[in-house]
Amino acid sequence: MRKFYLHTYxxxxxxxxxxxxxxxxxxxxxxxxxxTSYKESDKGNHLTNVKPKFDPIxxxxxxxxxxxxGYANYKGLLTFLTMCxxxxxxxxxxxxxxxxxxxxxxxxxxxxxxxxxxxxxxxFVFERQTYWYESIEETFxxxxxxxxxxxxxxxPFDFQGSVFNSExxxxxxxYESAPVFxxxxxxxTRELKIYIKSSAGEVxxxxxxxxxxxxxxxxxxxxxxxxxxxxxxxxxxxxxYGLTDKTKQSFLYLPQGEYKIGANIVxxxxxKIEISIKRYLLD
Numbered sequence: 001m002r003k004f005y006l007h008t009y010x011x012x013x014x015x016x017x018x019x020x021x022x023x024x025x026x027x028x029x030x031x032x033x034x035x036t037s038y039k040e041s042d043k044g045n046h047l048t049n050v051k052p053k054f055d056p057i058x059x060x061x062x063x064x065x066x067x068x069x070g071y072a073n074y075k076g077l078l079t080f081l082t083m084c085x086x087x088x089x090x091x092x093x094x095x096x097x098x099x100x101x102x103x104x105x106x107x108x109x110x111x112x113x114x115x116x117x118x119x120x121x122x123x124f125v126f127e128r129q130t131y132w133y134e135s136i137e138e139t140f141x142x143x144x145x146x147x148x149x150x151x152x153x154x155x156p157f158d159f160q161g162s163v164f165n166s167e168x169x170x171x172x173x174x175y176e177s178a179p180v181f182x183x184x185x186x187x188x189t190r191e192l193k194i195y196i197k198s199s200a201g202e203v204x205x206x207x208x209x210x211x212x213x214x215x216x217x218x219x220x221x222x223x224x225x226x227x228x229x230x231x232x233x234x235x236x237x238x239x240x241y242g243l244t245d246k247t248k249q250s251f252l253y254l255p256q257g258e259y260k261i262g263a264n265i266v267x268x269x270x271x272k273i274e275i276s277i278k279r280y281l282l283d
Contacts, residue, residue, distance in 0.1 A: 002027065004059065007090040008083060009103075015080040017059070020066030021073040029055040029128065030093060032282065054128035056107055057091060063120045070120030074111070077124075081106055088129055100283055103129040103224075130224075131176065131280040167197065167262035170254065174280040177253035179223040180261070181276040184213065194273065196252055197260040204259070205252050208245035219243065223251035 004017040004024045017024035035053040038045040061077070064070030084106070091104045104126035114120045172178045182194060192209040213219060216233030219240050228250065230240035244250045254261070254277055263273050 001096060003094040005092040006080065007092060009087065009089050011090065013080065013083060015077060017061060021063065021068060022077055023062045023065050024059040025062065026060045027057065027093075029057040031055070032131070052131065057102075057104060057126040057128055059124050059126075060121055061124055063122070064114070064118070070114055074120065074122065078109075081109075091126060091128075093132075098134075098281075098283065100132040100134060100281055102132050105129065131174075132283045133278045133280045167260040169258065170261055170277065171258045172254045172256050172277075172279075174282070175256050176280055177255050178277050178280060180252035180254055181223065181278075182207070182219075182221040182252070183274040183276075184209070184219040184221075185217070185272050185274075186213075186215065191264075193264040194252070194275075195262060196254060197262070199258055199260075204255070205249045207250065207252060208248045209243050210245045211243045221251060223253060226251065 004027070006015040006017065007013070016022065033053050033055055034050050036047060037049040039048045063073040063077075086105070088103045088105055090101050092099065092101050094100075107125040107127040109124045110122045112122065180196075184192070193206055194209075195203050195206040197203050207221070209219070214233075218231040220227075220229050220231070222228070228240040228243065230238050230243065232238070241250065252261075261275060
């Protein structure tokens with residue numbers, strides 16, 4: 001049986017669309033669509049570009065299948081959506097085989113009256129922003145080892161402990177480059193380098209942090225939103241875009257294939273780097 005959930009982007013709050021107080025039915029827009037471009041010539045049309053063009057996700061939600069006050073249940077969903085505001089949030093879809101996620105924003109919702117039969121059902125439309133992706137809730141705590149470990153491309157995994165100098169083999173089977181989310185915390189000195197290497201050892205992309213990070217400072221690099229934020233020990237947030245060397249990349253993306261990702265931190269550094277990579281799905 002299909003199941004649907006909504007989550008705030010940080011997954012701190014969720015809304016269950018599978019109960020009798022809010023039951024989602026008749027879904028559409030769960031597949032994939034693509035927009036193609038062609039160049040005409042004397043020899044016919046030649047494909048020049050293919051990009052995703054997602055259909056909106058539409059659900060009919062019944063709010064009083066348990067006989068309770070449908071308006072109160074409806075307001076509960078709207079309260080959750082109000083918390084998300086005009087920003088992206090997460091739509092979770094389980095088809096009974098795999099659990100997958102995509103980023104959405106609310107496009108439209110209806111509000112009518114309870115029918116003569118006592119049914120209160122409204123239509124919600126979400127504008128889809130991404131391919132489906134997996135979210136594997138695991139964190140790998142690496143310890144000192146002699147050989148490089150190999151992991152599938154999972155979300156999330158992290159570098160921590162005494163192996164900051166190691167390079168980790170990651171694989172992206174999807175044709176779309178996977179965004180690499182980076183979180184840096186602790187006392188990190190100048191000239192921090194985080195890089196992606198090809199199997200031949202060539203650095204294909206690299207972020208250089210050109211400023212010292214005081215103890216307690218956290219830097220988050222988000223390639224999807226194109227944001228670099230810096231959180232001070234007192235909790236204040238500021239723009240950290242100026243931290244990166246502009247002769248290198250500001251954001252990392254993992255291409256299709258097998259690569260190594262690593263950092264140049266030495267043992268004993270009082271800091272941590274967490275790397276999270278979304279695994280996209282053609283589902």
